[in-house]
Amino acid sequence: MALAQPESGGLPPQRAAPARGSLATTACMETLQVGYLHAVAAAAGCSLAQPFPDNGVDWHVSHGSPGHTVDDEVTIKVQLKCTYQLPPHPPGSTFPFTLDNDHLVKLARTPVAVHKILVVMIVPRDPEDWLRAGHDRLDLRHCCYWTNLAGQPVTGRRRTTVRVPTARIFDDRALREIMTRVGRGGRP
Numbered sequence: 001m002a003l004a005q006p007e008s009g010g011l012p013p014q015r016a017a018p019a020r021g022s023l024a025t026t027a028c029m030e031t032l033q034v035g036y037l038h039a040v041a042a043a044a045g046c047s048l049a050q051p052f053p054d055n056g057v058d059w060h061v062s063h064g065s066p067g068h069t070v071d072d073e074v075t076i077k078v079q080l081k082c083t084y085q086l087p088p089h090p091p092g093s094t095f096p097f098t099l100d101n102d103h104l105v106k107l108a109r110t111p112v113a114v115h116k117i118l119v120v121m122i123v124p125r126d127p128e129d130w131l132r133a134g135h136d137r138l139d140l141r142h143c144c145y146w147t148n149l150a151g152q153p154v155t156g157r158r159r160t161t162v163r164v165p166t167a168r169i170f171d172d173r174a175l176r177e178i179m180t181r182v183g184r185g186g187r188p
Contacts, residue, residue: 029123032123032131033119033121036170037080037119041175043171044173046063047062047063057077057116059078060075060076062074063075063176063179069184076116076188079107079116080121081097081118088142090122095163096161097120099159101154101158101159109150115148115150116149116150117146117188118147119144120145120147121142121144143170144170145164146174147164148187149162
């Protein structure tokens with residue numbers, strides 16, 4: 001029986017990575033953020049619905065709880081965005097994110113019957129770094145942050161830069177807290 005001999009450095013030779021599909025990177029980013037939302041909603045005990053046709057909001061997230069006072073089930077609307085143009089762990093208490101004014105107007109409208117939040121995912125530039133899987137975990141990189149833009153004014157001619165708080169990491173606890181506030185008649 002012949003044994004494979006290690007390279008001179010003692011490590012086995014590197015295998016070529018399998019080819020990535022030809023789907024556009026932006027389409028892959030959209031799919032990744034949807035997977036993140038699904039994971040967070042599942043861990044928070046929420047249901048998801050995708051409006052068809054999409055009218056400027058990507059998802060409806062619903063949460064049922066006997067603790068809600070306005071209804072037994074409350075819903076928020078979620079707009080997802082994804083970027084690789086920001087570093088992981090953005091410095092400071094907020095980071096800038098630019099939206100088309102038409103889109104901002106929809107997200108900033110107030111008062112509303114169903115509250116809306118913007119969820120921004122920051123991913124590494126290289127798709128090879130987007131996720132890591134192991135026997136005990138699946139890590140998606142880097143992070144999603146959320147904000148409620150209700151009342152946010154349009155300041156640019158065609159696009160407006162909004163500030164997204166770095167303390168508002170979008171995870172299952174944050175989603176449950178949002179739904180608890182909305183379930184008591186408050187804002188996200």
